[in-house]
Amino acid sequence: MTPISPGKVISTILKHDSKRTSYKIALLRAINDVVLAFPDLRNYDQCVAVPLRRLAEFWIAYYWPFVEGSKPILQGARSELRNDIAFRDDLTAFRQDWEKFSGGISRPADGFFVINELRVLRKRRTYSLAFLTAYERAIKSICKALENPICHAGPGKWGVFSRPTRCSQLSNMIYLPTKSMKETVYRVADNSHVYDAPRNVIPLPGVEGDELCLIFEPALWRTFRDVSLWVEALCIHEWCLFTENVHQGPGITIDRGDVYRLLTDRPDNRRPLTWERNQVELLMMEGKQFICPWTAKMISLQAYDIDHLMPLSVYPINELWNLIPSDSTFNCHVKRNRLPSLERLERARPHLELAYAHYNDSHALAQALAEDVSVRFLHIQSSDLKYPQAITTAVIDFIDQVAESRNLARF
Numbered sequence: 236m237t238p239i240s241p242g243k244v245i246s247t248i249l250k251h252d253s254k255r256t257s258y259k260i261a262l263l264r265a266i267n268d269v270v271l272a273f274p275d276l277r278n279y280d281q282c283v284a285v286p287l288r289r290l291a292e293f294w295i296a297y298y299w300p301f302v303e304g305s306k307p308i309l310q311g312a313r314s315e316l317r318n319d320i321a322f323r324d325d326l327t328a329f330r331q332d333w334e335k336f337s338g339g340i341s342r343p344a345d346g347f348f349v350i351n352e353l354r355v356l357r358k359r360r361t362y363s364l365a366f367l368t369a370y371e372r373a374i375k376s377i378c379k380a381l382e383n384p385i386c387h388a389g390p391g392k393w394g395v396f397s398r399p400t401r402c403s404q405l406s407n408m409i410y411l412p413t414k415s416m417k418e419t420v421y422r423v424a425d426n427s428h429v430y431d432a433p434r435n436v437i438p439l440p441g442v443e444g445d446e447l448c449l450i451f452e453p454a455l456w457r458t459f460r461d462v463s464l465w466v467e468a469l470c471i472h473e474w475c476l477f478t479e480n481v482h483q484g485p486g487i488t489i490d491r492g493d494v495y496r497l498l499t500d501r502p503d504n505r506r507p508l509t510w511e512r513n514q515v516e517l518l519m520m521e522g523k524q525f526i527c528p529w530t531a532k533m534i535s536l537q538a539y540d541i542d543h544l545m546p547l548s549v550y551p552i553n554e555l556w557n558l559i560p561s562d563s564t565f566n567c568h569v570k571r572n573r574l575p576s577l578e579r580l581e582r583a584r585p586h587l588e589l590a591y592a593h594y595n596d597s598h599a600l601a602q603a604l605a606e607d608v609s610v611r612f613l614h615i616q617s618s619d620l621k622y623p624q625a626i627t628t629a630v631i632d633f634i635d636q637v638a639e640s641r642n643l644a645r646f
Contacts, residue, residue: 241458256311274636299346322376441610528583554607591623
């Protein structure tokens with residue numbers, strides 16, 4: 236079989252694979268978002284293990300606007316025996332729980348807000364057991380549904396992706412390149428069938444030992460990173476066309492413009508950063524001085540913002556490394572929702588290092604920082620002698636890679 240390049244694989248799945256639901260489109264969009272969220276993994280040139288759970292979290296955000304209780308938008312054929320999407324009931328129930336929690340306020344991007352909240356351990360602890368149980372039920376249902384597009388993407392069964400495997404078993408796995416694709420997918424093989432050098436597998440930061448993971452060979456991972464903007468645009472375009480052609484029921488029509496608006500809505504910072512702000516002010520009252528990374532001005536208690544280095548409209552992250560005290564006027568009127576240039580990031584380096592060092596001097600903030608760094612960046616330990624510098628380097632690289640991959644406005 237003629238080898239297929241990774242880029243060709245992506246476009247073929249999106250444009251030519253048969254689709255009874257939007258699952259395959261959602262799968263590629265989720266993979267694309269995961270690759271963008273962990274840019275430092277490109278430095279290791281090894282296979283990457285992505286938990287199905289992480290992909291499922293993105294599916295909660297993507298499908299959120301399609302499970303509004305009073306106005307569901309179908310994502311495939313529905314019959315008396317089955318829903319259009321297997322997880323509709325569980326995700327609808329979870330969205331309804333969220334709307335009760337938030338006082339009935341709802342918007343299409345709330346799914347992104349919710350998954351961001353529940354990824355941060357200190358924020359997750361503020362939600363009720365019943366709410367978290369509903370969330371886990373939706374995640375479990377989506378993980379099961381994910382196995383279908385993973386299996387049937389591309390030619391035949393398991394034509395593109397290998398069967399998901401437990402993270403705890405990765406050390407015993409050997410991955411061999413398939414004959415149908417050029418340096419793209421590695422299959423699980425036992426030792427008696429080894430005919431090439433095995434590759435090590437790196438799990439995403441924060442992966443639990445028994446999580447079910449999808450394995451990506453470096454070439455496919457790099458391709459998603461290099462054409463991230465194109466993949467995002469094509470996924471949304473194909474999703475709009477697909478949904479427009481789904482029969483929604485008697486007298487119900489939806490056009491691609493409606494779908495585009497739902498798929499591209501972005502979250503706001505509805506929940507104030509009260510805890511983080513209080514902790515920063517305690518440090519300032521103890522004599523710690525923060526410097527705005529963009530203006531180099533000293534931060535005062537009277538007027539400052541907690542700035543999202545990576546704006547919420549670009550990527551909704553409330554992890555502590557992304558939250559830095561900054562000059563309020565500059566943040567509101569100059570930075571806004573733009574990303575800093577690499578030159579400006581480098582000028583900000585000492586001020587970011589100072590902020591992370593101060594965070595590490597606070598027991599509460601040090602614990603939060605360690606938790607948040609551990610689920611985002613590989614090989615950064617709070618015991619490192621140059622811990623603040625290591626975080627700063629990783630953050631600068633992360634922001635620069637996201638900006639480059641998505642061709643975003645910078646200042």
